[in-house]
Amino acid sequence: MQKQSAHFLFADQTDIEDLGGGLKRQMLGYNHELMAVKVWFDNGAEGYTHKHRHSQVTYVEQGEFHFRIGDETKVLKAGDSCLIPPNVEHGAVCPTGGILIDTFSPAREDFIEAQDDAN
Template identity: 90%
Template sequence: MQKQSALFSFGNETDIEDLGGGLKRQMLGYNHELMAVKVWFAEGAEGYVHKHRHTQVTYVEQGEFHFRIGDETKVLKAGDSCLIPPHVEHGAVCPTGGILIDTFSPAREDFIESDDNAN
């Protein structure tokens, strides 16, 4: 794993990875302690239910998301956010299309390895 991203990242110069299923991801910045990622959802796209060891905070930049954390589902819209504790199942469906900003602590090693393999 790289120790950290560049100190400055420019949106028009930073790769956007097509994840399939109407999802795209752009790394905004990271080191071993923290990571920020921008995720685009096409209309109707779904972030599958999963869990991981990382604490996650997600901010809704655009659109409407039906967000499930554990056994609870809420509708989040632009300006809303949520906290996902480690090892808690979560996922989201985006009926409108939208954009999320995800932050993780510590950084998601699997995202960095995926990004490295794309280059």
């Protein structure tokens, strides 16, 4: 497993992983402490409900997302963001299609391993 991304990553030279279900993901940079990821959602795509040990901040770049964190659901639009604490169930539905920028601390090892397996 690679411990750190390159210092400079160019959008047209960085792999975009098709996750299925109308979702795609592109790594924006990471080391063992921090990771940023761009995620595309097709109209109606759903980020399944899950939880993980990582702190997460998500920024809505484009579209509308119905975000659930714990027992609370809010509609987030471009320019909005949310904080997801470790081990709290969360998920999102994107009725419009859109783009999220997810940041994680520490880095999501499972994302790095999936990228390594794809290459």
